[in-house]
Amino acid sequence: MGAQLRVYRQKIKSAQTTKKITRAMELISASRIQKAQQRVAASGPYSRAITRAVSAVATFSNIDHILTTEPEKIERAAIVIFSSDRGLAGAFNSNVLREAGELEARLKAQGKTVVHYLVGRKSVGYFAFRKRTPEQSWTGGTDAPEFETAKEIGDALVAKFIQPASEGGVDEIHIVFNRFVSMLVQVPEVIRLLPLEVVEGVEAPEDNTALPAYEFEPDPINVLNALLPVYIESRIFNAMLQSAAAKHAATQKAMKSASDNADKLITTYTRLANNARQSEITQQISEIVGGADALGSAK
């Protein structure tokens, strides 16, 4: 076998093996998207109920609470970045990191100090490579987020938020994550978590139903105190679930195009290999004919 033919055969083999792997990964993430989407949907009632309750307290009581009032001067801002643990998901992680970078530049332009909280191994790797130290990071389990992790992150954030900025606390918290829009579209999104903007997600009351005057038990301040950390947690948990679903969708898309690409490579190399084989045969024939001719004319 000619050297060139052998090289082409090797390339075909390698493309076929790659295709097997990418195809398998595509199928795996396709089956996981469903589950991830179901989990996003299943966490819906909880976050809706909490959002409703928070807006009820915010609307029906005129209390000043640290979590709802805007501080006069914001010195330190925290950015929570939700990335994934694994790559092979196209632009999934670079999108969210770029968005976070832009947000950081924007906040710094306003004269704020920025600290980072990272979720997912990929963002931790990104920071480590650039020798930047995050304030705190959580890795593992981004494919199937646990509520416990969301609670941990929420507790850490709320604790930092309550601390004054001079002691290392933060005055503002932003989250950056990939929102799952559809199987094909995932959009990086930035939300300011704290101080609270409770406008989002609250249904406007219907015209004929007057808003109820709420009774709070034991009292508005305590209810708010208990409610807000839970609200933050549920927002974080929702971001984690969205991010997980988006990750699976992004992986599926990336792996599908990788499989398609492998297919294309296989076709191209098969053609080239056929060519090489044919020219090898042609050459052999002309060598034999040439040799026979030479022998015949030598007589």
Place this chain on the structure above:
Amino acid sequence: MAELKVSVVSADREVWSGKAKQIIARTVVGEIGILPGHEPILAILAQGEVRVTPVDGAVVTASADDGFLSVEHDTVTIVARNAELS
């Protein structure tokens, strides 16, 4: 008779939902019973059981900790980080 629309939700799913006649829950200041027509309320639940008497069928008990109870227009939502039927 008026009914209560009840849903019990935990962080990752809806645990129970349906129509009920009465709900008894334990808040941080004491036990509270809710019948149709109750005034809007938002209460913090203490650790303990929530007993729901559905319109038909047996009493449903759910354990809830770290939760809230909100009542509004005969719609009752019990929200807890960990809620389970027991």
